Amino acid sequence: MEISGIWLVAALVGFATLTGLLFRSFQGKGRTVESAEQIDLARLGAQKNGFPVEQLGKKATLLQFSTEYCGQCPGVRRALSQLEYRIGGVLHAEVDITERLDLAAHFKVSQTPTVFILDPKGKIRFRVSGVPKPGIIQQELAKLGAK
DSSP: OOHHHHHHHHHHHHHHHHHHHHHHHHHHOOOOOOOBBBBHHHTTTTEEEEEEOSSSSSEEEEEEEEOOTTTSSSHHHHHHHHHHHHTEEEEEEEEEEOOOHHHHHHHHHSSOOEEEEEEESSSSEEEEEEEEEEEHHHHHHHHHHOO
């Protein structure tokens, strides 16, 4: 009985490890989205440096969903702000969904940070759940013509 218990534990540990590695491999890669919905930054309560944001970026908007307790959100915020600075016509805005479960449900945000790339009309074109992999945001911005 002891040997079969050990094998069971070993099998469970192996399964958990494989599941974790598979989950991690998909984190931060993102996926293309074809959305007809136009995002209204003012309605979402989007902010930049503590001030309300109402206008979309001329080429693209990086919309970050964060929470107060997200440990990785400040680093993503800095990285997206640097992209905004380097690439003309790109805006970075952030929405704190700590108290906005309605927004989390509407946009199916199950973890933070989650980043949407919006086209100039405010339609969602790409989304990344978790910390974006290096280069993925720039690659998707280039597809929208924001280089």
